[in-house]
Amino acid sequence: MGISAAEDSAMTRAFALALNGPRGVNPQVGAVLLAPDGTVVAEGWHRGAGTAHAEVDALSHLGPEGGRGLTAVVTLEPCNHQGRTGPCSEALLAAGISRVIFAVDDPSPEAGGGAERLAAAGVDIEQGFRRAEGEQLLASWLRTAELRRPHVTVKWAQSLDGRAAADDGTSQWITGPAARADVHRRRAAADAIVAGIGTILADDASLTARADDGTLVASQPQPVVIGRTPTPADAAVRRHPRAPLFYDTHSLPNVLSDLRDRGIQTVFVEGGPTLASAFLRAGLVDEVVVYIAPALIGGRNLALADIGVDTITDARRLSVASIDRLGDDLLVVARPSEGES
Known part of the structure:
Protein backbone atom coordinates (compact mmCIF):
# COMPACT_ATOMS: atom_id res chain seq x y z
CA MET A 1 0.00 0.00 0.00
CA GLY A 2 3.04 2.28 0.02
CA ILE A 3 4.30 4.74 2.58
CA SER A 4 2.32 7.87 3.44
CA ALA A 5 3.80 11.27 4.23
CA ALA A 6 2.71 10.83 7.86
CA GLU A 7 4.52 7.49 8.08
CA ASP A 8 7.65 8.98 6.54
CA SER A 9 7.55 11.78 9.09
CA ALA A 10 7.02 9.23 11.86
CA MET A 11 10.15 7.33 10.85
CA THR A 12 12.15 10.57 11.02
CA ARG A 13 10.80 11.05 14.52
CA ALA A 14 11.55 7.43 15.45
CA PHE A 15 15.21 7.87 14.44
CA ALA A 16 15.42 10.93 16.70
CA LEU A 17 13.75 9.10 19.59
CA ALA A 18 16.19 6.20 19.27
CA LEU A 19 19.09 8.50 20.07
CA ASN A 20 17.58 9.16 23.51
CA GLY A 21 18.56 5.63 24.48
CA PRO A 22 22.04 4.55 25.57
CA ARG A 23 24.55 2.75 23.37
CA GLY A 24 25.15 -0.63 24.90
CA VAL A 25 24.33 -4.32 24.77
CA ASN A 26 20.93 -3.57 23.27
CA PRO A 27 20.29 -1.39 20.21
CA GLN A 28 19.03 2.17 20.25
CA VAL A 29 15.45 1.93 18.98
CA GLY A 30 12.62 4.43 18.57
CA ALA A 31 8.93 3.83 17.88
CA VAL A 32 5.96 5.99 16.91
CA LEU A 33 2.31 4.88 16.90
CA LEU A 34 -0.02 6.46 14.34
CA ALA A 35 -3.80 6.61 14.09
CA PRO A 36 -5.39 5.73 10.71
CA ASP A 37 -5.52 9.45 9.86
CA GLY A 38 -1.74 9.83 10.44
CA THR A 39 -2.01 11.50 13.86
CA VAL A 40 0.74 10.59 16.31
CA VAL A 41 -0.87 8.72 19.20
CA ALA A 42 2.19 7.68 21.24
CA GLU A 43 5.99 7.52 21.15
CA GLY A 44 8.62 5.42 22.85
CA TRP A 45 12.28 4.44 22.93
CA HIS A 46 14.45 1.83 24.55
CA ARG A 47 16.16 3.04 27.70
CA GLY A 48 18.68 0.22 28.14
CA ALA A 49 19.03 -3.46 29.01
CA GLY A 50 16.19 -4.78 31.13
CA THR A 51 13.80 -1.92 30.32
CA ALA A 52 10.80 -1.93 28.00
CA HIS A 53 11.63 -2.04 24.31
CA ALA A 54 10.63 0.95 22.20
CA GLU A 55 7.38 -0.57 20.93
CA VAL A 56 6.25 -1.60 24.41
CA ASP A 57 7.28 1.79 25.80
CA ALA A 58 5.07 3.47 23.17
CA LEU A 59 2.18 1.07 23.87
CA SER A 60 2.40 1.89 27.58
CA HIS A 61 1.24 5.44 26.81
CA LEU A 62 -2.03 4.34 25.21
CA GLY A 63 -5.40 4.63 26.87
CA PRO A 64 -7.79 1.76 27.63
CA GLU A 65 -8.71 1.44 23.96
CA GLY A 66 -5.23 0.05 23.28
CA GLY A 67 -3.64 0.03 19.86
CA ARG A 68 -6.39 -1.47 17.76
CA GLY A 69 -6.06 -0.29 14.17
CA LEU A 70 -2.88 1.72 14.81
CA THR A 71 0.33 1.68 12.77
CA ALA A 72 3.67 1.14 14.52
CA VAL A 73 6.67 2.84 12.89
CA VAL A 74 9.88 1.39 14.34
CA THR A 75 13.58 1.79 13.53
CA LEU A 76 14.35 -1.93 14.09
CA GLU A 77 12.32 -5.06 13.39
CA PRO A 78 10.22 -5.95 16.48
CA CYS A 79 11.90 -8.73 18.43
CA ASN A 80 10.42 -12.20 18.61
CA HIS A 81 12.01 -13.71 21.71
CA GLN A 82 11.71 -13.81 25.46
CA GLY A 83 14.69 -12.13 27.09
CA ARG A 84 14.55 -9.88 30.14
CA THR A 85 11.36 -8.58 28.54
CA GLY A 86 8.76 -10.33 26.41
CA PRO A 87 8.58 -10.46 22.60
CA CYS A 88 7.60 -7.13 21.05
CA SER A 89 5.84 -9.01 18.25
CA GLU A 90 3.42 -10.53 20.75
CA ALA A 91 2.91 -7.19 22.54
CA LEU A 92 1.98 -5.53 19.24
CA LEU A 93 -0.44 -8.34 18.40
CA ALA A 94 -2.05 -8.22 21.82
CA ALA A 95 -2.52 -4.47 21.47
CA GLY A 96 -4.28 -4.87 18.14
CA ILE A 97 -1.71 -3.07 15.96
CA SER A 98 -2.72 -3.55 12.32
CA ARG A 99 0.35 -2.27 10.45
CA VAL A 100 4.09 -2.25 11.22
CA ILE A 101 6.76 -0.32 9.33
CA PHE A 102 10.43 -0.80 10.24
CA ALA A 103 13.79 0.20 8.81
CA VAL A 104 16.30 -2.52 9.73
CA ASP A 105 15.97 -6.31 10.00
CA ASP A 106 17.09 -7.69 13.36
CA PRO A 107 20.23 -9.77 12.56
CA SER A 108 20.09 -11.74 15.80
CA PRO A 109 19.12 -15.40 15.35
CA GLU A 110 17.61 -15.28 18.84
CA ALA A 111 15.57 -12.08 18.48
CA GLY A 112 14.84 -12.01 14.74
CA GLY A 113 11.66 -13.22 13.07
CA GLY A 114 9.29 -10.63 14.49
CA ALA A 115 8.11 -9.51 11.04
CA GLU A 116 7.35 -13.08 10.03
CA ARG A 117 5.36 -13.66 13.22
CA LEU A 118 3.36 -10.47 12.73
CA ALA A 119 2.68 -11.17 9.06
CA ALA A 120 1.49 -14.68 9.89
CA ALA A 121 -1.07 -13.12 12.24
CA GLY A 122 -2.39 -10.83 9.50
CA VAL A 123 -0.51 -7.63 10.33
CA ASP A 124 0.43 -5.53 7.29
CA ILE A 125 4.26 -5.30 7.15
CA GLU A 126 6.51 -2.77 5.39
CA GLN A 127 10.15 -3.70 6.01
CA GLY A 128 13.34 -1.96 4.97
CA PHE A 129 11.81 1.52 4.79
CA ARG A 130 14.73 4.01 4.94
CA ARG A 131 17.01 1.08 5.68
CA ALA A 132 20.25 2.95 4.94
CA GLU A 133 19.50 5.59 7.58
CA GLY A 134 18.56 2.91 10.08
CA GLU A 135 21.74 0.98 9.43
CA GLN A 136 23.79 4.14 9.86
CA LEU A 137 22.11 4.78 13.21
CA LEU A 138 22.81 1.22 14.36
CA ALA A 139 26.13 0.73 12.58
CA SER A 140 28.30 -0.24 15.55
CA TRP A 141 25.56 -2.34 17.17
CA LEU A 142 24.96 -4.20 13.90
CA ARG A 143 28.70 -4.89 13.52
CA THR A 144 28.83 -6.19 17.07
CA ALA A 145 25.78 -8.40 16.48
CA GLU A 146 27.32 -9.81 13.29
CA LEU A 147 30.77 -10.37 14.80
CA ARG A 148 29.46 -11.58 18.17
Whole structure:
Protein backbone atom coordinates (compact mmCIF):
# COMPACT_ATOMS: atom_id res chain seq x y z
CA MET A 1 0.00 0.00 0.00
CA GLY A 2 3.04 2.28 0.02
CA ILE A 3 4.30 4.74 2.58
CA SER A 4 2.32 7.87 3.44
CA ALA A 5 3.80 11.27 4.23
CA ALA A 6 2.71 10.83 7.86
CA GLU A 7 4.52 7.49 8.08
CA ASP A 8 7.65 8.98 6.54
CA SER A 9 7.55 11.78 9.09
CA ALA A 10 7.02 9.23 11.86
CA MET A 11 10.15 7.33 10.85
CA THR A 12 12.15 10.57 11.02
CA ARG A 13 10.80 11.05 14.52
CA ALA A 14 11.55 7.43 15.45
CA PHE A 15 15.21 7.87 14.44
CA ALA A 16 15.42 10.93 16.70
CA LEU A 17 13.75 9.10 19.59
CA ALA A 18 16.19 6.20 19.27
CA LEU A 19 19.09 8.50 20.07
CA ASN A 20 17.58 9.16 23.51
CA GLY A 21 18.56 5.63 24.48
CA PRO A 22 22.04 4.55 25.57
CA ARG A 23 24.55 2.75 23.37
CA GLY A 24 25.15 -0.63 24.90
CA VAL A 25 24.33 -4.32 24.77
CA ASN A 26 20.93 -3.57 23.27
CA PRO A 27 20.29 -1.39 20.21
CA GLN A 28 19.03 2.17 20.25
CA VAL A 29 15.45 1.93 18.98
CA GLY A 30 12.62 4.43 18.57
CA ALA A 31 8.93 3.83 17.88
CA VAL A 32 5.96 5.99 16.91
CA LEU A 33 2.31 4.88 16.90
CA LEU A 34 -0.02 6.46 14.34
CA ALA A 35 -3.80 6.61 14.09
CA PRO A 36 -5.39 5.73 10.71
CA ASP A 37 -5.52 9.45 9.86
CA GLY A 38 -1.74 9.83 10.44
CA THR A 39 -2.01 11.50 13.86
CA VAL A 40 0.74 10.59 16.31
CA VAL A 41 -0.87 8.72 19.20
CA ALA A 42 2.19 7.68 21.24
CA GLU A 43 5.99 7.52 21.15
CA GLY A 44 8.62 5.42 22.85
CA TRP A 45 12.28 4.44 22.93
CA HIS A 46 14.45 1.83 24.55
CA ARG A 47 16.16 3.04 27.70
CA GLY A 48 18.68 0.22 28.14
CA ALA A 49 19.03 -3.46 29.01
CA GLY A 50 16.19 -4.78 31.13
CA THR A 51 13.80 -1.92 30.32
CA ALA A 52 10.80 -1.93 28.00
CA HIS A 53 11.63 -2.04 24.31
CA ALA A 54 10.63 0.95 22.20
CA GLU A 55 7.38 -0.57 20.93
CA VAL A 56 6.25 -1.60 24.41
CA ASP A 57 7.28 1.79 25.80
CA ALA A 58 5.07 3.47 23.17
CA LEU A 59 2.18 1.07 23.87
CA SER A 60 2.40 1.89 27.58
CA HIS A 61 1.24 5.44 26.81
CA LEU A 62 -2.03 4.34 25.21
CA GLY A 63 -5.40 4.63 26.87
CA PRO A 64 -7.79 1.76 27.63
CA GLU A 65 -8.71 1.44 23.96
CA GLY A 66 -5.23 0.05 23.28
CA GLY A 67 -3.64 0.03 19.86
CA ARG A 68 -6.39 -1.47 17.76
CA GLY A 69 -6.06 -0.29 14.17
CA LEU A 70 -2.88 1.72 14.81
CA THR A 71 0.33 1.68 12.77
CA ALA A 72 3.67 1.14 14.52
CA VAL A 73 6.67 2.84 12.89
CA VAL A 74 9.88 1.39 14.34
CA THR A 75 13.58 1.79 13.53
CA LEU A 76 14.35 -1.93 14.09
CA GLU A 77 12.32 -5.06 13.39
CA PRO A 78 10.22 -5.95 16.48
CA CYS A 79 11.90 -8.73 18.43
CA ASN A 80 10.42 -12.20 18.61
CA HIS A 81 12.01 -13.71 21.71
CA GLN A 82 11.71 -13.81 25.46
CA GLY A 83 14.69 -12.13 27.09
CA ARG A 84 14.55 -9.88 30.14
CA THR A 85 11.36 -8.58 28.54
CA GLY A 86 8.76 -10.33 26.41
CA PRO A 87 8.58 -10.46 22.60
CA CYS A 88 7.60 -7.13 21.05
CA SER A 89 5.84 -9.01 18.25
CA GLU A 90 3.42 -10.53 20.75
CA ALA A 91 2.91 -7.19 22.54
CA LEU A 92 1.98 -5.53 19.24
CA LEU A 93 -0.44 -8.34 18.40
CA ALA A 94 -2.05 -8.22 21.82
CA ALA A 95 -2.52 -4.47 21.47
CA GLY A 96 -4.28 -4.87 18.14
CA ILE A 97 -1.71 -3.07 15.96
CA SER A 98 -2.72 -3.55 12.32
CA ARG A 99 0.35 -2.27 10.45
CA VAL A 100 4.09 -2.25 11.22
CA ILE A 101 6.76 -0.32 9.33
CA PHE A 102 10.43 -0.80 10.24
CA ALA A 103 13.79 0.20 8.81
CA VAL A 104 16.30 -2.52 9.73
CA ASP A 105 15.97 -6.31 10.00
CA ASP A 106 17.09 -7.69 13.36
CA PRO A 107 20.23 -9.77 12.56
CA SER A 108 20.09 -11.74 15.80
CA PRO A 109 19.12 -15.40 15.35
CA GLU A 110 17.61 -15.28 18.84
CA ALA A 111 15.57 -12.08 18.48
CA GLY A 112 14.84 -12.01 14.74
CA GLY A 113 11.66 -13.22 13.07
CA GLY A 114 9.29 -10.63 14.49
CA ALA A 115 8.11 -9.51 11.04
CA GLU A 116 7.35 -13.08 10.03
CA ARG A 117 5.36 -13.66 13.22
CA LEU A 118 3.36 -10.47 12.73
CA ALA A 119 2.68 -11.17 9.06
CA ALA A 120 1.49 -14.68 9.89
CA ALA A 121 -1.07 -13.12 12.24
CA GLY A 122 -2.39 -10.83 9.50
CA VAL A 123 -0.51 -7.63 10.33
CA ASP A 124 0.43 -5.53 7.29
CA ILE A 125 4.26 -5.30 7.15
CA GLU A 126 6.51 -2.77 5.39
CA GLN A 127 10.15 -3.70 6.01
CA GLY A 128 13.34 -1.96 4.97
CA PHE A 129 11.81 1.52 4.79
CA ARG A 130 14.73 4.01 4.94
CA ARG A 131 17.01 1.08 5.68
CA ALA A 132 20.25 2.95 4.94
CA GLU A 133 19.50 5.59 7.58
CA GLY A 134 18.56 2.91 10.08
CA GLU A 135 21.74 0.98 9.43
CA GLN A 136 23.79 4.14 9.86
CA LEU A 137 22.11 4.78 13.21
CA LEU A 138 22.81 1.22 14.36
CA ALA A 139 26.13 0.73 12.58
CA SER A 140 28.30 -0.24 15.55
CA TRP A 141 25.56 -2.34 17.17
CA LEU A 142 24.96 -4.20 13.90
CA ARG A 143 28.70 -4.89 13.52
CA THR A 144 28.83 -6.19 17.07
CA ALA A 145 25.78 -8.40 16.48
CA GLU A 146 27.32 -9.81 13.29
CA LEU A 147 30.77 -10.37 14.80
CA ARG A 148 29.46 -11.58 18.17
CA ARG A 149 32.12 -9.33 19.72
CA PRO A 150 33.08 -5.64 19.61
CA HIS A 151 34.49 -4.14 16.43
CA VAL A 152 38.28 -3.97 16.88
CA THR A 153 40.58 -1.28 15.50
CA VAL A 154 44.33 -1.70 16.05
CA LYS A 155 46.46 1.42 15.88
CA TRP A 156 50.21 1.92 15.81
CA ALA A 157 52.70 4.61 14.84
CA GLN A 158 55.91 3.76 13.04
CA SER A 159 58.85 5.18 11.19
CA LEU A 160 59.17 4.78 7.45
CA ASP A 161 61.27 1.66 8.03
CA GLY A 162 58.66 0.07 10.27
CA ARG A 163 60.09 0.80 13.72
CA ALA A 164 57.93 1.69 16.72
CA ALA A 165 60.85 2.83 18.91
CA ALA A 166 64.59 3.34 18.94
CA ASP A 167 66.88 0.69 20.40
CA ASP A 168 66.92 2.48 23.76
CA GLY A 169 63.12 2.13 23.90
CA THR A 170 62.26 5.80 23.30
CA SER A 171 59.24 6.33 21.08
CA GLN A 172 57.87 9.79 21.91
CA TRP A 173 57.33 11.24 19.50
CA ILE A 174 57.68 9.34 16.23
CA THR A 175 54.80 11.26 14.65
CA GLY A 176 53.91 14.94 14.73
CA PRO A 177 51.13 16.90 16.45
CA ALA A 178 48.55 16.50 13.67
CA ALA A 179 48.82 12.72 13.84
CA ARG A 180 48.63 12.73 17.63
CA ALA A 181 45.53 14.93 17.52
CA ASP A 182 43.91 12.45 15.14
CA VAL A 183 44.67 9.63 17.59
CA HIS A 184 42.85 11.46 20.36
CA ARG A 185 39.82 12.03 18.12
CA ARG A 186 39.69 8.32 17.45
CA ARG A 187 40.09 7.50 21.14
CA ALA A 188 37.15 9.75 21.98
CA ALA A 189 35.00 8.06 19.33
CA ALA A 190 35.68 4.55 20.67
CA ASP A 191 33.79 2.85 23.47
CA ALA A 192 36.98 1.39 24.93
CA ILE A 193 40.74 1.84 24.58
CA VAL A 194 42.84 -1.25 25.21
CA ALA A 195 46.51 -1.45 26.16
CA GLY A 196 48.83 -4.14 27.43
CA ILE A 197 50.42 -3.93 30.84
CA GLY A 198 53.82 -3.50 29.16
CA THR A 199 52.71 -0.19 27.65
CA ILE A 200 51.22 0.92 30.96
CA LEU A 201 54.50 0.21 32.76
CA ALA A 202 56.82 1.59 30.07
CA ASP A 203 54.92 4.79 29.21
CA ASP A 204 52.67 5.28 32.26
CA ALA A 205 49.89 5.62 29.68
CA SER A 206 46.74 7.37 30.91
CA LEU A 207 44.50 6.02 28.08
CA THR A 208 42.55 9.29 27.99
CA ALA A 209 41.27 11.30 25.03
CA ARG A 210 42.58 14.86 25.11
CA ALA A 211 42.01 18.10 23.24
CA ASP A 212 44.80 20.03 21.50
CA ASP A 213 45.44 22.02 24.68
CA GLY A 214 45.88 18.85 26.74
CA THR A 215 42.58 19.00 28.58
CA LEU A 216 40.32 15.96 28.75
CA VAL A 217 37.49 15.86 26.21
CA ALA A 218 33.95 15.15 27.39
CA SER A 219 33.69 11.72 25.77
CA GLN A 220 36.19 9.34 27.36
CA PRO A 221 36.74 5.71 26.30
CA GLN A 222 36.57 2.92 28.84
CA PRO A 223 40.23 2.15 29.73
CA VAL A 224 41.16 -1.54 29.55
CA VAL A 225 44.47 -3.09 30.62
CA ILE A 226 45.42 -6.66 29.65
CA GLY A 227 48.22 -8.57 31.35
CA ARG A 228 49.11 -10.59 34.39
CA THR A 229 51.50 -8.11 35.97
CA PRO A 230 49.68 -5.90 38.50
CA THR A 231 49.15 -2.26 37.56
CA PRO A 232 50.89 0.02 40.10
CA ALA A 233 48.64 1.87 42.52
CA ASP A 234 50.02 5.22 41.37
CA ALA A 235 49.74 4.49 37.60
CA ALA A 236 48.25 7.30 35.52
CA VAL A 237 45.56 4.97 34.15
CA ARG A 238 44.11 4.64 37.65
CA ARG A 239 43.36 8.37 37.56
CA HIS A 240 41.29 8.00 34.41
CA PRO A 241 37.79 9.57 34.66
CA ARG A 242 36.39 6.06 34.21
CA ALA A 243 37.47 3.18 36.45
CA PRO A 244 39.80 0.93 34.42
CA LEU A 245 39.00 -2.69 33.66
CA PHE A 246 41.90 -5.07 34.35
CA TYR A 247 42.13 -8.49 32.71
CA ASP A 248 44.60 -10.97 34.19
CA THR A 249 44.53 -13.19 31.11
CA HIS A 250 46.05 -13.74 27.68
CA SER A 251 42.71 -14.88 26.20
CA LEU A 252 41.68 -12.05 23.91
CA PRO A 253 38.39 -13.74 22.90
CA ASN A 254 37.40 -13.90 26.56
CA VAL A 255 38.27 -10.23 27.02
CA LEU A 256 36.22 -9.21 23.98
CA SER A 257 33.31 -11.39 25.07
CA ASP A 258 33.24 -9.71 28.47
CA LEU A 259 33.49 -6.24 26.91
CA ARG A 260 30.55 -7.06 24.64
CA ASP A 261 28.51 -8.17 27.66
CA ARG A 262 29.29 -4.79 29.21
CA GLY A 263 27.85 -2.99 26.18
CA ILE A 264 31.16 -2.11 24.51
CA GLN A 265 30.68 -1.97 20.73
CA THR A 266 33.94 -0.44 19.47
CA VAL A 267 37.45 -1.15 20.76
CA PHE A 268 40.57 0.89 19.98
CA VAL A 269 43.73 -1.16 20.63
CA GLU A 270 46.73 1.01 21.34
CA GLY A 271 48.94 -1.26 23.36
CA GLY A 272 52.27 -1.54 21.58
CA PRO A 273 53.71 -4.24 19.27
CA THR A 274 53.04 -7.19 21.59
CA LEU A 275 49.33 -6.58 22.01
CA ALA A 276 48.76 -5.42 18.42
CA SER A 277 50.46 -8.56 17.15
CA ALA A 278 48.42 -10.78 19.48
CA PHE A 279 45.15 -9.35 18.16
CA LEU A 280 46.30 -9.79 14.56
CA ARG A 281 47.60 -13.31 15.20
CA ALA A 282 44.23 -14.27 16.70
CA GLY A 283 42.31 -12.92 13.70
CA LEU A 284 40.40 -10.44 15.86
CA VAL A 285 41.14 -7.22 13.94
CA ASP A 286 38.57 -5.46 11.75
CA GLU A 287 40.62 -2.36 10.95
CA VAL A 288 44.20 -1.15 11.27
CA VAL A 289 45.10 2.52 11.63
CA VAL A 290 48.78 3.17 10.95
CA TYR A 291 50.57 6.52 11.30
CA ILE A 292 53.80 6.61 9.29
CA ALA A 293 56.45 9.21 10.02
CA PRO A 294 59.05 10.17 7.36
CA ALA A 295 61.89 9.05 9.63
CA LEU A 296 64.40 6.19 9.62
CA ILE A 297 65.29 4.55 12.92
CA GLY A 298 66.58 1.05 12.23
CA GLY A 299 67.27 -1.41 14.99
CA ARG A 300 65.22 -4.08 16.68
CA ASN A 301 61.94 -2.46 17.73
CA LEU A 302 59.58 -3.33 14.90
CA ALA A 303 56.02 -2.02 14.94
CA LEU A 304 54.75 -5.61 14.84
CA ALA A 305 56.09 -8.87 16.20
CA ASP A 306 55.07 -12.41 15.22
CA ILE A 307 51.57 -12.48 13.73
CA GLY A 308 51.71 -16.07 12.55
CA VAL A 309 53.15 -15.49 9.07
CA ASP A 310 55.90 -18.00 8.29
CA THR A 311 55.95 -17.62 4.51
CA ILE A 312 54.93 -14.89 2.10
CA THR A 313 51.87 -16.81 0.94
CA ASP A 314 50.52 -16.53 4.50
CA ALA A 315 50.80 -12.73 4.56
CA ARG A 316 47.70 -10.99 5.97
CA ARG A 317 46.30 -9.16 2.97
CA LEU A 318 44.52 -5.87 3.62
CA SER A 319 42.40 -3.52 1.55
CA VAL A 320 43.35 0.12 1.90
CA ALA A 321 40.33 2.21 2.85
CA SER A 322 42.10 5.59 2.90
CA ILE A 323 45.48 7.32 2.84
CA ASP A 324 45.70 10.83 4.27
CA ARG A 325 48.46 13.28 4.99
CA LEU A 326 48.58 14.69 8.52
CA GLY A 327 51.29 17.33 8.64
CA ASP A 328 54.46 15.51 7.59
CA ASP A 329 53.00 12.10 8.45
CA LEU A 330 50.84 9.64 6.54
CA LEU A 331 47.75 7.95 7.91
CA VAL A 332 46.81 4.61 6.35
CA VAL A 333 43.52 2.94 7.26
CA ALA A 334 43.15 -0.63 6.03
CA ARG A 335 40.86 -3.59 6.61
CA PRO A 336 41.24 -7.34 6.08
CA SER A 337 40.54 -8.36 2.51
CA GLU A 338 37.54 -10.60 1.92
CA GLY A 339 38.33 -14.05 3.24
CA GLU A 340 41.14 -12.76 5.47
CA SER A 341 40.98 -12.39 9.25
